[in-house]
Structure formats: C-alpha cells, structure tokens
Amino acid sequence: MDEGGKSVTGMISASMMCADFLHLAGDIRALCDSGVEYLHIDVMDGHFVPNFTLGPDYVRAVRSAATRPMDIHLMVERPARFIAAFEPRPGDIVSVHAQADAHLHRTLSMIRETGATPAVALNPAQPLWTLEDVLGDIGVVLLMTVNPGFAGQKMVSGALERIARMRRLADERHPGLLIEVDGNVSLPNARAMRAAGADIFVAGSSGLFTGGDIARAVAALREAIG
Ligand code: DX5
C-alpha cells in the first residue's frame, strides 16, 4: 500500500471456476508459483445467479494445494448462512452481494470476526451509493464488470467510468479501500481498468486460462496492470 492507501501494484485473483478441473492441482501449483495474490472462488447457488459452481469441499481441496489465500465471492441468497462453511481465515477476502443480504452490516461483521477481509460486491446496475453506510466496514469493493453467473462474457458498457467513479469515492471517503473488478479481464480491459483505478483483477477465461501456459499468462497480465 502506498501512503495514499492505494495498492502500489495491481493484484491478480485467479478465477478458479475457469481452471482445468481435470488437472486442478497442477493449475493451482502453476498459479501460486507464478505469484498470483489470490485464488478467486465463485460460489453460485442457482438462485441469486442462474448457475451452480464451487462449494466448501472444493475450497477445502484447493486450500490443501495452495500457497495463496482465497478470495471467496458468494453469489448466493442470504450469504450469512454459508460463511462458516468456507472456513475463512486471516488473509482471505470474503465478498457478499449487497442485494442478497437484508442484514449486510451484521454479515460483514461476521466475516471480520473470522479474520478475513469483508467485501461487498455490486452488480453492474447497482448504484455505488449502496455502499454509503458500510464503506468503513469493508476492505474491498468488488465491482462486477459483467452480469454475474458465467465466465466468457463481455464487459458491460459503462464499466470503466464506474470504476473511475468508485475510485474517486474511495479516495474521498475511504482511501485504504481496494477496488476489485470481476468479469472479462482481458489484457486490453485490464490496462483500461487499472487506469480507471482498479486494484485487484479477477482473471479467468478472458485473460488467464487461455493458451495453456499459466505462467506466461500471469506475466502478461502483470505487465498490463503494472
Ligand atoms: C462471473 C464470473 C466471471 C469469472 C471470470 O460471474 O465471476 O467473472 O470469474 O471469467 P471471465 O474472465 O471469463 O469473465
């Protein structure tokens, strides 16, 4: 973190829903050896988003092979029910969607009690002022740059301007707040997202798990986010 509270360098959070499930241990080793900062776990319940993905058993298996913390993205209704099941710990990030939780402040406190960093995720149509009264309770805001549920989508229009607005809001109200972006983080998009003020980049099929060489893809993304 530099004196302004902004991260000095961009950070990579590898989207594990895009990993090779038939060679998962190898992908995890390659990602950790390549220096990604987080392993991003997209958890989907088929209600909050129209898809099902990764659960607690998967996270337990990934943790056993990983040397990097988890970045657990709960795209589920009433997420407070499931936090303990993912066994969050210091160094992890746990993000919940503001729309999915009637008791957001309590849920963020639950996450903080585990030692993990609480984060709020916002879908593309969700106004930034939703965060107004919880800015002081989070360490990360996760801005969805696609509509959540599936990998392989295109960044929604207005996403870059929204990142820049969030950067201004964070610098004004909570300088230490990190901005994470999730969805279609391709190399050109990553450059533009970084220029707009993003700090953490969820990289999946758009920029990491393509071409079969994880180390090379991580190096290219690292260069793009500076
Ligand atoms: C959307 C998913 C995706 C995934 C990254 O709900 O969360 O953003 O992590 O996949 P790509 O890179 O294909 O957008």
Ligand code: ZN
């Ligand atoms: Zn995600």
